[in-house]
Amino acid sequence: MHITLLVGTVHGNATLVAQAIQMAADDTHTITLLPMDGLDITVFDTPGVFLICTSTTGVGDVPDNAQALYHALDAQAKYLGHVRYGLIALGDSSYGDSFYGGGRRFDERLQDLGAKRIGDICVLDASDTMQPEEDAIAWFQQWLPLLA
Ligand SMILES: Cc1cc2nc3c(=O)[nH]c(=O)nc-3n(C[C@H](O)[C@H](O)[C@H](O)COP(=O)(O)O)c2cc1C
Incomplete structure (x- = not known):
């Protein structure tokens, strides 16, 4: 199966x-x-499934490099019922209510358009883990079988 891994980032994490x-x-x-x-x-x-991996900036905002795609989900809105996606959301719980807001924005908008999220969101909290890559890989290994 083909997976398109879409990356939204500010500083590269x-x-x-x-x-x-x-x-x-x-x-x-x-x-x-x-x-x-x-x-x-x-x-x-x-074709295939999508994996969205995005951080959060500002106050619960999507990163600058993700703005065009995020706004296209409004400006070019269309039914995405064929889309299945997973979500990896980087953030920092010290930001309180805006914790992983960038990922949550994508999640809400994609579901508004009919896309189906596969599995739980992989939340990587900078205040909680020193090993986000390892945590993400562990989540990914659980996520792959859900695609079958
Ligand atoms: C200016 C700034 C604003 C941030 N705002 C939020 C936020 O509102 N919510 C959140 O969960 N994390 C926030 N973060 C934390 C980042 O999402 C987190 O450090 C992440 O690992 C950064 O990943 P990146 O390098 O891919 O952008 C912020 C970080 C910075 C530097």
Whole structure:
């Protein structure tokens, strides 16, 4: 199965997590890692499933490189009932109510458009883990069988 791994990041933590996931994939899955920069809703026409890996900036906002794609989900809104996705959300619980808000924004908007999230959100809390890559890989190994 093909997985398109969409990465939203400010300082690169989400990219490191995404690269670790890509390295951890077995032979039955191919993963294309795509920084979100400049993407629009047509990326969801790609065959296969999607894995969104995004951090949060500002006060619960999506990273700058994810703004175009996030806003395209409004500006180019269309039914995404064919889309299945997983979500890895980086954040820091010290931000209180805006904790992993960037990931939650994508999750809410994609579900508004009919997309189906597979599995629970993988929340990587900078205040809680020193090993986000390892945590993400452990989540990913549990997530893959849910795609069958
Ligand atoms: C300026 C700034 C604002 C942030 N705002 C939030 C926030 O509102 N909610 C949250 O959960 N994390 C917030 N964070 C924490 C980041 O999401 C977290 O450090 C993450 O690991 C950064 O990943 P990145 O390097 O891929 O952007 C913020 C970090 C910075 C530097």
